[in-house]
Amino acid sequence: MSYLELAGLQKRYGNSVAVDDVSLSVEQGESVALLGPSGCGKTTTLRMLAGLIEPNRGTMTLDGSEITKLPAHKRNMGYVFQSYALFPHLSVGRNIAFGLEERGVSRAEIARRIEEGLALVRLGGLGERRPKELSGGQQQRVALARALVIQPSVLLLDESLSNLDAKLRDAMRHEIRSIQRSLGITTLFVTHDQVEALTMCDRIAVMHRGRIAQIGSAEDIYNRPATRFVAEFVGRANVLPLARDAQGRASVWGQTVPVDAADNADLFVRPQRMRIMPLSEPAGADTARLTGRVLRSVFVGDHVEVLVEGAGGQLTVEMPSGTAAPVEGTEVAVVWPRTENRVFQREAP
Ligand SMILES: Nc1ncnc2c1ncn2[C@@H]1O[C@H](COP(=O)(O)OP(=O)(O)OP(=O)(O)O)[C@@H](O)[C@H]1O
Ligand SMILES: [Mg+2]
Structure with missing residues (x-):
C-alpha cells in the first residue's frame, strides 16, 4: 500500500x-x-x-x-x-x-x-x-x-x-x-x-x-x-482527419498514411516531431509524409512555426529556430517518423 x-x-x-x-x-x-x-x-x-x-x-x-x-x-x-x-x-x-x-x-x-x-x-x-x-x-x-x-x-x-x-x-x-x-x-x-x-x-x-x-x-x-x-489537453497536436482511399487504406488529405485504416478517427502528430523537406523527399519505410504549401512561417523565439496547407486542411510544424524557415508559398513535404502516429476516435457529437 x-x-x-x-x-x-x-x-x-x-x-x-x-x-x-x-x-x-x-x-x-x-x-x-x-x-x-x-x-x-x-x-x-x-x-x-x-x-x-x-x-x-x-x-x-x-x-x-x-x-x-x-x-x-x-x-x-x-x-x-x-x-x-x-x-x-x-x-x-x-x-x-x-x-x-x-x-x-x-x-x-x-x-x-x-x-x-x-x-x-x-x-x-x-x-x-x-x-x-x-x-x-x-x-x-x-x-x-x-x-x-x-x-x-x-x-x-x-x-x-x-x-x-x-x-x-x-x-x-x-x-x-x-x-x-x-x-x-x-x-x-x-x-x-x-x-x-x-x-x-x-x-x-x-x-x-x-x-x-x-x-x-x-x-x-x-x-x-x-x-x-x-x-x-497536454501539449500541442496536429489533428488530421483520417479517411479511406480507393483501396481502403488510411489517408489524410487524399494522401496515404502508414496507419491502420479506421473510421471516424483522427491522426494525432506533435508539431515538433514533424520536419519540412523538399518535395523530392520520398516517404521512407519508417516515415509518414504529406505534401502541402507553406502558408506562413512565424518566428516565436525558441522555435519557428510553419503553417502548411494541404488539399484537405492545415497543419503546423515546429522547427528549431536557427534552421532556415521555408519560404511562404513553397510546395513542401512534411515528414515524420511513423512511430509518432497516434490514432484516436472522434467523439460522438
Ligand atoms: N459547493 C458546490 N456546489 C455545487 N457545485 C460545486 C460546488 N463546488 C464545486 N462544484 C462544481 O463541481 C465541479 C468541480 O469543481 P472544482 O472546483 O473541483 O473544479 P476545478 O477542477 O478545481 O476547477 P478550476 O480549475 O476552475 O478551479 C464544477 O462543475 C463546479 O461547478
Ligand atoms: Mg479549482
Whole structure:
C-alpha cells in the first residue's frame, strides 16, 4: 500500500457530480500534479483530502490508517489555497503561527518555527509586517510557510502560483520544488498549467470530468497519451482527419498514411516531431509524409512555426529556430517518423 491512497472518491452536489471516481496512490515524498481544465474536480479532490468536505463515496488512507472520517485538524495536511487566505489583521508571523497555535504547540517552539518558516521561504525579517504590506509573491510565500511549519505529512497546493507574474512564478516553482524535495514532503499540486505540472512534479494525473484520465510521468503523458482528451489537453497536436482511399487504406488529405485504416478517427502528430523537406523527399519505410504549401512561417523565439496547407486542411510544424524557415508559398513535404502516429476516435457529437 502506498503512503497516500485515494480509492473511488466521489462528490456529488445535488444532481451534479463534481468528482466521479478518483483513485490515486502517492508514495512518500512524491510530488503529484493534478492537471486538468476548469471544473474537472481538482479543488474538490483536494478539499476532500484535506477534510474540508466529505466524499459521498470512497476512502482515503494515509500511512496505513484510514482518514476518510477524520476531522481536518487531525489530518496534518498543509493546505495552500489559491487565494492565499491570509488573515489581514494578523502580522506575517502570527499568520505563520496559526496552525501551530491550533495544535497547542508551546510559545517558545512557535517563535522558533516562525523564524524557521520565514527563512525557508526567504522572508527573514518580515515577520512583523501585515499581509497588505507585502507583494503578491511575498504573500504567496507566507501562505506556503504557514502550511510548511506544521510539518505536514502531506502538502496540498491549489493553483498556488496562478496570481504571480511569469518571472516570479518561475522562481517560486523552483523554490517550492526544492523545499518539497529537501524536506521530502508528499505533495499534491493542483494546476491547470502544463508547464507547472511538468516542472514541479514526479508524476502527473490528468483529470477530466471528475475522473483521472491518465497518470504517469511527463514523458508518458506527452508521448503516450491514453485518451483523445489527454492528447489534446497536454501539449500541442496536429489533428488530421483520417479517411479511406480507393483501396481502403488510411489517408489524410487524399494522401496515404502508414496507419491502420479506421473510421471516424483522427491522426494525432506533435508539431515538433514533424520536419519540412523538399518535395523530392520520398516517404521512407519508417516515415509518414504529406505534401502541402507553406502558408506562413512565424518566428516565436525558441522555435519557428510553419503553417502548411494541404488539399484537405492545415497543419503546423515546429522547427528549431536557427534552421532556415521555408519560404511562404513553397510546395513542401512534411515528414515524420511513423512511430509518432497516434490514432484516436472522434467523439460522438
Ligand atoms: N459547493 C458546490 N456546489 C455545487 N457545485 C460545486 C460546488 N463546488 C464545486 N462544484 C462544481 O463541481 C465541479 C468541480 O469543481 P472544482 O472546483 O473541483 O473544479 P476545478 O477542477 O478545481 O476547477 P478550476 O480549475 O476552475 O478551479 C464544477 O462543475 C463546479 O461547478
Ligand atoms: Mg479549482
